[in-house]
Amino acid sequence: MVCWSCHQRTLGTHFCSSCGKMLQPAAESDYFATFALPRKLSVDVASLEQKFLQLSWKLHPDNFVNAPESERELSLKRSSELNDAYRVLRDPVARVEYLLGIEGERVEGEKKQQAPPELLEEVFELNESLDELREARESGGDLIELKNKLESAEDNFEEKLKEVDAQLQSVAKDWDTAFDSKADAGVRKKLFARMNELLNRRSYIRNLVTNVAKELAEV
Numbered sequence: 001m002v003c004w005s006c007h008q009r010t011l012g013t014h015f016c017s018s019c020g021k022m023l024q025p026a027a028e029s030d031y032f033a034t035f036a037l038p039r040k041l042s043v044d045v046a047s048l049e050q051k052f053l054q055l056s057w058k059l060h061p062d063n064f065v066n067a068p069e070s071e072r073e074l075s076l077k078r079s080s081e082l083n084d085a086y087r088v089l090r091d092p093v094a095r096v097e098y099l100l101g102i103e104g105e106r107v108e109g110e111k112k113q114q115a116p117p118e119l120l121e122e123v124f125e126l127n128e129s130l131d132e133l134r135e136a137r138e139s140g141g142d143l144i145e146l147k148n149k150l151e152s153a154e155d156n157f158e159e160k161l162k163e164v165d166a167q168l169q170s171v172a173k174d175w176d177t178a179f180d181s182k183a184d185a186g187v188r189k190k191l192f193a194r195m196n197e198l199l200n201r202r203s204y205i206r207n208l209v210t211n212v213a214k215e216l217a218e219v
Contacts, residue, residue: 001026014055014078022059022074030102031085039099040179041172045090052086093202096168096195099175105192108200116201119160126153126208130215137219147219154212157205164202171195 002009003016004024010016013036016023032039035051057063059082064075088094100106115123133146175191177183 014059022064022071022078024074025078025081031088031098034082034085035089037089038179039102040176041092041095041099042176043089043095048086048090052082055082092169092172093165093199096172097199100192100195100199103192105189105196107193107196116204119205122153122156123208126150126157126212129153130212133215133219143219147216150212150216154209154216157209157212161202161205161209164198164205168195168198168202171198 001023003019003021005021006016006019008016008018010018010023013026013033014023015021026033030039035048035055037043037048056079059075059078061072061075061079064072067075088098097106129146129149133143133150135141136143136146171191171194175195178187178191
């Protein structure tokens with residue numbers, strides 16, 4: 001990268017190693033690069049937070065109050081990007097979604113609103129229970145039994161959500177291994193496909209849990 005100020009080549013990510021000026025973000029920059037991290041899904045969150053706090057202080061607009069307007073605007077831009085990068089990378093699920101996005105591999109399920117085949121029966125029973133709860137609420141019927149049934153179903157789907165998260169973590173480890181070994185495109189594609197499948201499944205189950213919680217809150 002060439003510094004916009006001194007026009008020297010620099011190895012810096014945020015500041016020029018020659019003149020110390022804040023740099024424009026590189027065209028190929030991403031959230032991982034912001035923290036000088038490889039595109040791996042295993043992240044030391046404590047170390048990430050430490051880097052974030054250090055960079056937040058260095059990039060903060062208060063340090064550029066007497067600088068030219070262009071540098072003040074750059075400080076605001078870089079600080080905002082830093083906050084976004086930290087928010088994403090500290091969350092393991094958001095981290096996977098972001099990786100797929102920058103690799104051009106994020107694929108939303110075409111039928112993501114339809115229940116996964118192995119959950120069809122449970123989802124059908126859940127929807128029936130939700131309908132019964134709404135009807136009982138409108139008619140002033142007994143809600144206790146229905147509430148208990150839905151709370152049990154909510155717990156069941158919460159457990160399924162944890163299972164999906166565990167599977168996602170396992171695939172994330174596989175990705176890191178593939179990254180380190182410079183695995184071929186075929187291996188990477190299979191891992192990306194599995195990540196997409198799990199993310200879409202997770203989204204579906206999370207929506208179920210959210211809907212049940214919303215209905216129970218009105219009882």
